[in-house]
Amino acid sequence: MSTTYRTCPVSGLQFENHAEKLMRWNAVAGVLWLLVGGITALLVILTRWPAIKLLPADQFYLILTAHGIDMLILWIIFFEMAVLYFASSTLLRCRLAAPKVAWAAFWLMVVGGIMTNVAIFQGESSVMFTSYVPMQAAPHFYLGIILFAVGALIGCGIFFGTLVIAKREKTYSGSIPLVTFGALTAAIIATFTILAGAGILLPTLLWSVGIIREIDAQLYRMVWWGLGHSSQQINVSAHVAIWYLIAAVVFGAKPLSEKVSRFAFLLYILFLQLASAHHLLSDPGMSAEWKVLNTSYFMYFAVMASMIHGFTVPGAIEAAQRRKGYTNGLFEWLRKAPWGNPVFSGMFISLVSFGFLGGISGVVLGTEQINMLMHNTFYVPGHFHTTVVTGTTLAFMAVTYLLVPVLFRREMILPKLCQIQPYLFGISMSVLGLVMMGAGTLGVSRRHWDMAFAGAPFQYEWPGAAYLMMGLTGIAGVIAVIGGGLWIVLVVGSLLFGKKLDGGKVSNLPTPIPDQSQAASAVAHGQEHVGVPGTVVLALLLFVCFVLYYFVNWKYLSEVWLLS
Amino acid sequence: MSAILPPSNRLWWKQPIDKVEWAWIAIAFVWGMVMFVMMIYWHIYGKQNLSNEAYKTTPEMFAAKAEKFIAENTIRTETDQNIPVVKVPDNGEGYLIARLWSWYPILELEKGKTYKIHLSSMDYNHGFSLQPVNINIQVIPGYEHVVKMTPTKEGTYAIVCNEYCGIGHHSMLGRIYVKK
Known part of the structure; x- marks a missing residue:
């Protein structure tokens, strides 16, 4: 298939015609699902806010199911497809493998997403994102997810194929860039995640139409989490790759060490799948040995990987800033960073919130015995709103400020509001996660319509602090929805009304990445060593918070009933 | 670069x-x-570890054992639904059924004594969430989980269901009494 290559005059990035169109459509589809997910988010939050309690119970459970599916699957994975095509075709300056197949994958994902949403909104599939058997949804609920997953799997195949083409056509020399390596990690994890998903959703589909009689409820939970948790690791790999991307574009930062950063990505592939076991820590069907082995010994290698990225990303920024002369004290490099640039501010809030809130809470939640204090409480969504939302979604939002001008060739409208948006969304979402965790620590359940237990034979009065936390959840949640909505308005507004930008030179042949440019060899490692003391201080601060919070939870645990 | x-x-x-x-x-x-x-x-x-003792079962088998336990040890009934209050006998073996949408029966325990509470579900997944102690255990149909527990304080405790189990999920509230 013939194609053309456009070189963006601003960024120097080179877009292949088919890949560019696919990136745009996948990103736009993602944003539309984010819109649906955002509306459902508002309805969920206004119902869980005890003073408002907007929806009746049946609608609440329906809307909550839609919120989970539309955000965790549809928004994020559509956007990730755009990231995969960008990290392969654009960064390696090569044509996309099999664009027609990539379009088929896209439409499969669209059809699947709509089908599952139709099933949910018809009202017979309020089974939540996890859809634990033997609770049953309509067959097209499962079929939609399967179609979507097949599309995503094909998308990963296109990504792998594009890497092969780039290698064969020698559009670059040496190793692939770190960001592409991170995307490769995401695509590999996506592949085995989707296969695990097929392993459980295909039988569940057959069960829902009556071909299979029974699925063991514990087995379902185990295999399903091979999909449910690992799919969040696709997100982690993707957003960490985007952190590196933004550090590279905004600061010209290069990784402190290619070896360390790549090794950390590799650890994700090797150990994250095993971490799925931490969803089963309070289950009857697995032994304590199985739980401890799978969640600790193995999961901590993945935790180590995130701690490494949490160090090397700000470290790379600090090194780049110090090279530019911001060398006063520990933190001049950070103070003089472009805080008014939403690309940077979004990325940095994502990094901090993911590390301090999402990361620490996730490890504590994943500790075998401590899990009993939090399993299925509001702590759990509190945790993942500070990983998947302030981590992944915010990183995706930040990179979009970069992509709208270069990919869609439109200037962002309302630049003042663009500056505010990452703060509004990132901070309110972080507070939201924090107060949700607070409510969970006091025992409040997740996925629960009524703290007053209407219709129950007894009463139970939650402590006043729990109601306070839920009220704060409502307030922070509404602000976060406004922050997210603002982003959608800014992006869609810019696509429609933003000033058109020059597309740049179009050619029939790709321009390969220049081999070992002068600029590159001038800053090669060892010639100009720069220390990163500020990052060391930040990392140690994280470590101290981590250790304190971890042991505080053992203290809490020691105060409950004795169990053995 | x-x-x-x-x-x-x-x-x-x-x-x-x-x-x-x-x-x-x-x-x-x-x-x-x-x-x-x-x-x-x-x-x-440590003194808080989740029990390793679990068996495959069926709702019928578990219900039969639980009904026998209830018939032998009920000391009174409560509420207009006449929910039995069952004093767990000296051997410490007690049963708790999770079903749509109740925890059955009400258990009466004594502070400082160690019990073996058998947990299972008759239908969907449920979540045993003991409040305000805040102990949370997954309850799965087809699995009988034998949890050893020793109450450390007397009082009236609630069992909230914290695994979504359908439209009546939020009304699934149970009770445990702990006497001196």
Whole structure:
């Protein structure tokens, strides 16, 4: 298939015609699902806010199911497809493998997403994102997810194929860039995640139409989490790759060490799948040995990987800033960073919130015995709103400020509001996660319509602090929805009304990445060593918070009933 | 040069790793090991570990055992639904049924005594969430989980269901009494 290559005059990035169109459509589809997910988010939050309690119970459970599916699957994975095509075709300056197949994958994902949403909104599939058997949804609920997953799997195949083409056509020399390596990690994890998903959703589909009689409820939970948790690791790999991307574009930062950063990505592939076991820590069907082995010994290698990225990303920024002369004290490099640039501010809030809130809470939640204090409480969504939302979604939002001008060739409208948006969304979402965790620590359940237990034979009065936390959840949640909505308005507004930008030179042949440019060899490692003391201080601060919070939870645990 | 270009040094894996980076990797590794050992330590010396005792069962088999336990040990009934209050006998074996949408029966325990509470579900997944103690255990149909527990304080406790189980989920509230 013939194609053309456009070189963006601003960024120097080179877009292949088919890949560019696919990136745009996948990103736009993602944003539309984010819109649906955002509306459902508002309805969920206004119902869980005890003073408002907007929806009746049946609608609440329906809307909550839609919120989970539309955000965790549809928004994020559509956007990730755009990231995969960008990290392969654009960064390696090569044509996309099999664009027609990539379009088929896209439409499969669209059809699947709509089908599952139709099933949910018809009202017979309020089974939540996890859809634990033997609770049953309509067959097209499962079929939609399967179609979507097949599309995503094909998308990963296109990504792998594009890497092969780039290698064969020698559009670059040496190793692939770190960001592409991170995307490769995401695509590999996506592949085995989707296969695990097929392993459980295909039988569940057959069960829902009556071909299979029974699925063991514990087995379902185990295999399903091979999909449910690992799919969040696709997100982690993707957003960490985007952190590196933004550090590279905004600061010209290069990784402190290619070896360390790549090794950390590799650890994700090797150990994250095993971490799925931490969803089963309070289950009857697995032994304590199985739980401890799978969640600790193995999961901590993945935790180590995130701690490494949490160090090397700000470290790379600090090194780049110090090279530019911001060398006063520990933190001049950070103070003089472009805080008014939403690309940077979004990325940095994502990094901090993911590390301090999402990361620490996730490890504590994943500790075998401590899990009993939090399993299925509001702590759990509190945790993942500070990983998947302030981590992944915010990183995706930040990179979009970069992509709208270069990919869609439109200037962002309302630049003042663009500056505010990452703060509004990132901070309110972080507070939201924090107060949700607070409510969970006091025992409040997740996925629960009524703290007053209407219709129950007894009463139970939650402590006043729990109601306070839920009220704060409502307030922070509404602000976060406004922050997210603002982003959608800014992006869609810019696509429609933003000033058109020059597309740049179009050619029939790709321009390969220049081999070992002068600029590159001038800053090669060892010639100009720069220390990163500020990052060391930040990392140690994280470590101290981590250790304190971890042991505080053992203290809490020691105060409950004795169990053995 | 940067993370979006191929590494400038083609033999990037031969470049030395900075001391600071090594130190951080070492801290992260040692901390992982500390957290790993902590769980094992708690299994040996800690007093809050989730029971390892579980059996495959069926709703019918479990219900039969639970009904026998209720018939033999009921001391009174409560509420207009006449929910039996069952005093768990001296052998400490008690049964608790999770079903749409109730915890059945009400259990009466004594402070400081150790009980073996058998948990299972008759239908969907449920979540045993003891409040305000805040102990949370997954209850799965087809599995009988035998949880050893020792109440440390007297009072009236609620069992909230914290695994979504359908439209009546939020009304699924049970009760445990702990006497002196």
